[in-house]
Amino acid sequence: MLALDGLSKHFGGVRAVDGLDLEVRQGEIFGLIGPNGSGKSTTVNLICGVFPVTTGEIRFEGRNITRAPPHVCLAAGIARTFQNIRLFGHLSVWQNLWVAQNAMADRKASGFLNRWFGGSARARQEVEALLEFAGVAAKADDLAGNLSFGEQRRLELARALAAKPSLLLLDEPAAGMNVEEVGQLRERLAKLRDDGMTILLVEHVMELVMGVTDRIAVLNFGQKIAEGTPEEIQNDPLVREAYLGAPQSAGGGNA
Amino acid sequence: MDFYLGLAQIIGVHTILGLSAYVVMLTGQLSLAQAGFFAIGAYVAGMLTVLAGFHIVPAMLVGAVLAGLMAFIVGFPALRVKGLMLVIATLAFGEFVRLFFFNFDYQISKGGITVGPLGGEGFRQIRFFPENGWTSLDVMLFVWAVVIIVMAALWWMDRSRAGAVLRAVGEDELAAQSAGINLTVVKVAAMTAGGFIAGLGGGIYAHYTTHIEHLNFGVILATFAIAYPILGGLSNVFGTLVAVIFIQGVLVEGLRFMGDWRNLLFGALIVLAMNVRPRGLFDERATALLKGLFTGRGHART
Amino acid sequence: MEDFLFDLIDLVQSIADGLLFGTTYAMIGIGFTLIFGVMDKLNMSYAAAAIAGAYSSIAILAVVPAPAPVAFFIAAIAAGLFGYVIYLLCFRFIPLASPLATLMATVGMLLLIDEIIVHETDGMPQPYPALFDDVMVEFGPFGLRGDLMFVFAVSVVSMAVLLYLIYRTRLGIATRAVSQQPVAAQLCGIGLERTNAMTFVITGVLGGIAGAMIGAAVGVLSPLLSIPFTVKGLIVTVIGGLGSIPGAIIAGLLVGAFENTFQFLRGVTERDMYVMLLLFVFLFLRPGGIFSPPDGRD
Numbered sequence: 001m002l003a004l005d006g007l008s009k010h011f012g013g014v015r016a017v018d019g020l021d022l023e024v025r026q027g028e029i030f031g032l033i034g035p036n037g038s039g040k041s042t043t044v045n046l047i048c049g050v051f052p053v054t055t056g057e058i059r060f061e062g063r064n065i066t067r068a069p070p071h072v073c074l075a076a077g078i079a080r081t082f083q084n085i086r087l088f089g090h091l092s093v094w095q096n097l098w099v100a101q102n103a104m105a106d107r108k109a110s111g112f113l114n115r116w117f118g119g120s121a122r123a124r125q126e127v128e129a130l131l132e133f134a135g136v137a138a139k140a141d142d143l144a145g146n147l148s149f150g151e152q153r154r155l156e157l158a159r160a161l162a163a164k165p166s167l168l169l170l171d172e173p174a175a176g177m178n179v180e181e182v183g184q185l186r187e188r189l190a191k192l193r194d195d196g197m198t199i200l201l202v203e204h205v206m207e208l209v210m211g212v213t214d215r216i217a218v219l220n221f222g223q224k225i226a227e228g229t230p231e232e233i234q235n236d237p238l239v240r241e242a243y244l245g246a247p248q249s250a251g252g253g254n255a
Numbered sequence: 256m257d258f259y260l261g262l263a264q265i266i267g268v269h270t271i272l273g274l275s276a277y278v279v280m281l282t283g284q285l286s287l288a289q290a291g292f293f294a295i296g297a298y299v300a301g302m303l304t305v306l307a308g309f310h311i312v313p314a315m316l317v318g319a320v321l322a323g324l325m326a327f328i329v330g331f332p333a334l335r336v337k338g339l340m341l342v343i344a345t346l347a348f349g350e351f352v353r354l355f356f357f358n359f360d361y362q363i364s365k366g367g368i369t370v371g372p373l374g375g376e377g378f379r380q381i382r383f384f385p386e387n388g389w390t391s392l393d394v395m396l397f398v399w400a401v402v403i404i405v406m407a408a409l410w411w412m413d414r415s416r417a418g419a420v421l422r423a424v425g426e427d428e429l430a431a432q433s434a435g436i437n438l439t440v441v442k443v444a445a446m447t448a449g450g451f452i453a454g455l456g457g458g459i460y461a462h463y464t465t466h467i468e469h470l471n472f473g474v475i476l477a478t479f480a481i482a483y484p485i486l487g488g489l490s491n492v493f494g495t496l497v498a499v500i501f502i503q504g505v506l507v508e509g510l511r512f513m514g515d516w517r518n519l520l521f522g523a524l525i526v527l528a529m530n531v532r533p534r535g536l537f538d539e540r541a542t543a544l545l546k547g548l549f550t551g552r553g554h555a556r557t
Numbered sequence: 558m559e560d561f562l563f564d565l566i567d568l569v570q571s572i573a574d575g576l577l578f579g580t581t582y583a584m585i586g587i588g589f590t591l592i593f594g595v596m597d598k599l600n601m602s603y604a605a606a607a608i609a610g611a612y613s614s615i616a617i618l619a620v621v622p623a624p625a626p627v628a629f630f631i632a633a634i635a636a637g638l639f640g641y642v643i644y645l646l647c648f649r650f651i652p653l654a655s656p657l658a659t660l661m662a663t664v665g666m667l668l669l670i671d672e673i674i675v676h677e678t679d680g681m682p683q684p685y686p687a688l689f690d691d692v693m694v695e696f697g698p699f700g701l702r703g704d705l706m707f708v709f710a711v712s713v714v715s716m717a718v719l720l721y722l723i724y725r726t727r728l729g730i731a732t733r734a735v736s737q738q739p740v741a742a743q744l745c746g747i748g749l750e751r752t753n754a755m756t757f758v759i760t761g762v763l764g765g766i767a768g769a770m771i772g773a774a775v776g777v778l779s780p781l782l783s784i785p786f787t788v789k790g791l792i793v794t795v796i797g798g799l800g801s802i803p804g805a806i807i808a809g810l811l812v813g814a815f816e817n818t819f820q821f822l823r824g825v826t827e828r829d830m831y832v833m834l835l836l837f838v839f840l841f842l843r844p845g846g847i848f849s850p851p852d853g854r855d
Contacts, residue, residue, distance in 0.1 A: 048433060074435035086430035088423045098416055099423045102435030116417040123416060163435050285660055332840040337799065339599055342660065343791040344840060350788050351833035358827050375826075474784050478664050485661050518672045525665025530650050533658035 001026045001198055002047070002078075002167055007056035008222075009042055016042040018222035019056070024167070029189060029199045031209045031230075034219035035242065040202045041083055043219070044171050047200075048073045048080050060167070075104055079165035081156045083172045089145025093136050096144050096159050097127040103164035127162065133188075134158035150181050157188070167198045174205040186212050210234065218242070260391040264463050266503050267398035271405055271456035272476075273483030273495040278409065279449040280484050281418070282442050283425035284338060288329060288345035289480035291352035292322040292450040294472035296457025298356060298372060301467065304383040305370050306363060311383050315401075315458030319451045325352075326450025327443060334442045338428075341446075349477050357469040377468025381461050394463055401459060405452055409492045421445055425489075453480070482525060488535030566698045571821040572814045577705040578774055579813020580712030584767035585786055586793030586805035587716065588760040591723075594736040594800040595756045598659050602643055602666035604786040607764030609670050610636025611772045615683050625686035625773070629711070632769035633762045639670075640761020644754050667787065674780045682779035685772030708770040715766045716806060722759065723802070732756055736800075785829060789816075792836045798846025807847055 004022040008015065017039040024030040032040050045051045047058055049070045058066045060076055068076065088096050101123070107115065124140075131137040134154040139147065144155060153173060160168055170189075174182050182205055189199060189212050203209045209216065210230045218226040218233060220242045226233060233239055272293055279286045299318035303309040309317075325348075333344035362371035372378035384394055412418050423431045424441050432438055461467050482502065487494030506524070510517045585604050592600045613635035614628040647662040692703025723729035734742040735752045743749050771786070772778045793812050797804025812832060819831040839846065 050429065050433075070429075070432035071435050071437045074433065079435075080433050082430070082433075086427050086433075088426045088430065090426055091419055091422055095419045096423075099419045099431070099436070100434035101416075116420075117412065117415040120414060120416075159434060280657070283657075285657055287664075329837075332837065332844060336840070336844040339593070339799070340795065340840070340844070342599060342601075343795050344836065347788050347792060347833045347836050350784065351830055354827070354830045354833075358830070475668065478668060481661065481664070485657060515672075515676060519669060519676060522665045522667070522669030522672055526646050526662050526669065529655075529658040529662035529665065530646070533651050533655035 001061060002200070003059045004043075004047070005057040005059065007043070007046060007058065008054045009039075009046055009051060010054045015222050017046065020219070020222070020224055022217055022224065024198060024200055026198055027193065027196060028214040029193050029201055029212055031213035031216035032200060032202045032219065033204070033209055033216060033233075038219040039222040040219055041171055042222075044080060044169050044200070044202055047169060048078055071102075074102060074163055074165070077166040078169060079160035079163050079167070080169040081153075081160050081171055081173055083175065085149075085152045085156050087144040087147075087152055087156055087159070089143065091144055092141050093144050093147065093155060094124060094127050094131060094140040096155060097130050097162045098123050100159045100162035101126065102162075105164065130158040130162055133161070149176060153177070153185075154188075161192075165197075167200065168192070169200045169202075171202050172204060173201070174203055174208050177205075179207075182208055257391055260395045262504065262508060263395050264398050266499050267395070267402045268456050268460045268463075269479065269483065269503055270402050270496050270499045271459070272453060272480045273487070273499055274405055274409055274492060275449045275451075275453035275456065276480040277449075277484035277489065277492065277495050278421075278445050278452065280481070280489060281421040281425050282445045283428070284334070284341050284442060284446070285481055286345045286446065286449060287342060287474070287477045287481065288326070288349040288352075289449065289453045290472045290474070290476035291345075291349035292326055292453035293457035293460065293476065293480075294352050294356060294467075294469075295322040295325055296454030297461035297467050297472075298359075298378060298457075299454075300458030301378055301381040301461040302361070302371065304462070305381055306361075306365070311458070311462060315455055318458045319454035322454025322457065323447045323451035326453075327447045330443045330446030330450075331439070334446065335439055346474070346477075349472075349474065353469045353472050356472070375469065377466060378461070379466045381465045381467070383462050384465075398459055398463070401455060405455065406492050406496070413491060422489075478525075484535075486528060486535055494535065568818065568821055570699055571817040573699065573701065574705060575814040575817025576810050577701070577709040577813070578817070579810040580709050580716075581767045581770050581774065581809075582786075582789055582793050582812050583806045583809025584712055584715065584763050584770075585790030586797060586809050587719065587802055588764045588767070589790050589794040590797065590800055590802060590805045591732075591756060591760050593794065595732060595753060596648065598648070598656060599663065599791075600643065600647070600757075601660065601663040601787065602647070602670060603663075603760070603764060604790045605667045605670040605783040606639040606643060606761060607636055607768035608771065608778065608783050608786065609639055609674060609768070610634075610761070610765030611685065611768035611778055612674055612678075612683070614769065615685065615778065616677075618686075625688050628686050629766065629769040629773070632772075633765035636765025636768060637758045637762035640757040640759075640764070641754060643761075644757035648753070648757075649750070667783070671780055671783055674783075678780070680780060682777040685769075685776060685778050687773040687776060690773075690776075705774055708774045711766065711770055715763060719759070719763055720802065728752075728755060788829075789832060792832060795836060796839050796846055798848040801846065801848040804846055804848035 002024040004020050007017055007020040009017040020043065032043065034040050042051065046053055049068050049072065053066050057064060060078060063076060065073055065076055088099065091099065131140055134157065136147065136151050136155055144152065147155060157173065174185055177185065186208055193199065201209065201213060213230055215228065216230055216233045217224050218239050225242060226236045226239045272289060275292065276286060276289050296315070296318035299321050300314040303314035303317060304311055329344055329348045330341065333341045356372065357375055359372050360374050362369045362373055370380050420436055420441060423434070424436060424438060428438055483498040484495045487498030506520070510520065585607060588603050588607070589599065592598070592603065610632045614631040617631050618628050643663070643666055647666055648659060651659050651662060687704045689703030689707045694701045694703065694706065723732060731742065731747045731752050732755070734745065734747055735749060739749060771782065789812055793805055793808040796811065797808035812835070815835055816828055816832050820828040823831065
């Protein structure tokens with residue numbers, strides 16, 4: 001579904017991502033792990049067109065999206081969340097979802113004028129299900145900036161879903177969550193997969209990665225050092241040395 | 256009485272000018288070209304009524320469309336790059352327009368007198384209102400009818416998805432892009448709408464002053480245009496109206512006794528205001544308090 | 558044929574004069590670009606403060622008569638001081654999260670400086686001292702004006718000193734560190750506010766020299782100068798690439814030559830229009846400027 005082919009990104013002399021090959025298959029949760037600075041977030045930003053690619057190619061559902069800017073990637077069906085939450089803090093909770101309703105199917109169905117200048121009553125109904133999903137229905141009219149940390153994380157996930165993507169890129173969605181919240185997130189992701197969503201999960205929190213992913217790739221210094229099922233990865237000596245052997249919460253060495 | 260009618264006209268036209276900058280500012284951009292678009296609207300509408308015998312309404316519309324088109328042409332290359340580029344490009348464009356009209360002659364003879372713009376002399380005798388027997392009251396009502404149409408349109412836009420998208424872009428461009436918003440399209444659209452609205456304002460201005468010249472459309476006017484929504488805050492369109500009433504009604508008219516010290520005060524006041532209240536003199540809370548009051552008054556005026 | 562040759566000689570002469578005067582644009586452009594580099598913000602009042610520095614030297618010379626070089630020196634010091642005041646009033650206390658407020662404050666400052674000048678001089682142009690204005694160096698049919706050559710020399714030396722300061726001293730390295738990684742620079746013990754303030758003072762001094770040289774080259778100072786120099790300084794910044802010092806130098810010379818060419822071809826009232834058009838040509842064809850900075854991680 002998503003294929004990275006020799007993907008590289010150099011910042012000056014630093015090779016943040018260096019010749020990465022990766023394939024995410026339809027309907028799976030694919031984990032991307034690695035020490036801090038190993039290029040995970042950069043990879044996400046390359047896929048959705050935030051950074052220009054130095055060399056290599058990105059294909060999504062057979063289409064070459066290497067040079068596509070973020071909004072085109074979203075129209076193609078790739079939605080994302082951010083490592084440090086980026087909501088529209090001065091918009092209300094439901095407006096955050098309204099803004100993100102950019103699915104191609106919706107665009108064609110609703111017509112230009114209605115889509116941009118139509119009344120808000122119907123639009124509100126459409127985001128109702130997402131508000132429920134994020135567990136913030138009661139706070140729909142609050143400013144997004146006033147939500148609690150956990151609520152903001154869930155709202156951001158809902159915002160990504162508002163565009164009806166076929167692939168979700170989640171950049172450390174469990175960062176800063178407690179054990180209970182991680183458990184809830186795990187259930188939520190598993191449910192999304194059961195509904196047919198494909199997910200690329202970049203994460204440090206091992207309970208989540210090992211518990212929910214189908215396959216995992218490990219990055220170190222911008223290169224892939226291992227790929228396989230969670231069991232295979234946990235038993236890979238190279239990975240243990242580079243990453244898992246080090247105290248887990250500290251996240252290993254820096255590149 | 257005429258003094259108050261005149262003041263009401265000034266407040267009305269400046270509200271339109273301020274709102275033209277407000278639309279652009281919602282996307283987090285600052286345009287210093289609003290005076291230029293205002294000038295285009297003024298000269299084009301004036302020439303159409305004086306030289307081509309148009310009625311004022313179509314003349315204003317043509318002027319506004321042309322101003323919007325210029326905004327599109329300026330905004331497109333500038334907004335593709337970095338946000339600050341727009342400030343520079345619009346400042347340069349505003350000065351370009353002023354210099355263009357400084358060098359612009361197009362005079363024809365009509366009924367024994369020559370009329371039309373004449374370079375540094377300006378464009379005199381834009382006499383649509385007196386020729387058609389409009390009283391000062393009629394003109395004032397016409398100005399405010401346009402103000403109310405523009406305000407109502409923007410108020411509606413603010414509450415639609417378009418408004419939410421503009422504000423989303425203004426808050427976080429990367430997040431907005433990642434939510435599927437084409438930044439260039441949204442920003443250029445806001446810029447075009449802003450140019451159109453400024454053009455409308457210019458069209459009225461040319462007709463109630465009857466004499467325009469390039470010096471009317473300098474950086475000072477461009478600064479006024481952005482000062483209104485910044486001081487009034489971006490929470491809604493009424494903030495801009497309140498700021499115009501405050502600046503034009505209280506500061507400019509109320510402080511006439513200070514002579515030319517008054518001009519010094521404007522710049523100093525902006526600097527002070529930005530230090531004390533960087534989110535606008537009338538931020539979210541203050542506007543909420545004033546909103547009820549001024550919506551009531553706005554209705555009474557029609 | 559002869560007419561054409563005379564025109565050509567005049568044209569080349571105009572371009573040469575423009576190149577010499579263009580160094581003042583280069584200095585103003587460097588000032589804009591440096592502040593942009595360090596703060597990621599525009600200081601719209603920069604050119605006005607530069608000209609105000611030159612005005613201050615007139616004011617002081619009116620009380621204590623002194624030769625022209627002293628006037629230039631006073632202009633530099635005064636403008637450096639204005640730079641610090643602008644930093645305090647428009648940058649220091651306005652939260653980083655409100656970029657529009659900072660920009661607006663500097664626009665307010667631009668108007669305030671202009672109005673103070675108008676108020677103090679009743680809007681009348683003031684004569685400004687020049688050096689070597691009676692010298693003319695002849696090269697065949699061409700002549701280089703002594704005052705312009707002096708302006709050129711002072712500008713080149715000032716820019717050389719600035720480049721030395723930026724690339725060879727601890728202060729300059731701190732400035733560049735702040736402009737690249739403000740947080741990391743702070744962790745290395747570089748005082749952010751002190752470095753920012755110093756940047757404003759140094760660019761202010763450079764601006765003051767530019768202001769004095771503008772006065773020396775034009776022969777008069779007038780409040781009508783500040784807006785055109787603001788616009789042209791910013792145009793130089795864009796053409797050179799936001800944040801690029803060598804770009805600003807080249808773009809300054811380019812704008813100077815370009816403007817004089819069009820003054821020769823189209824007259825003084827239309828001249829500036831073509832400079833603005835040059836900006837739009839660059840925005841369309843090369844939006845990143847002559848030297849666009851490499852893209853970074855953020």
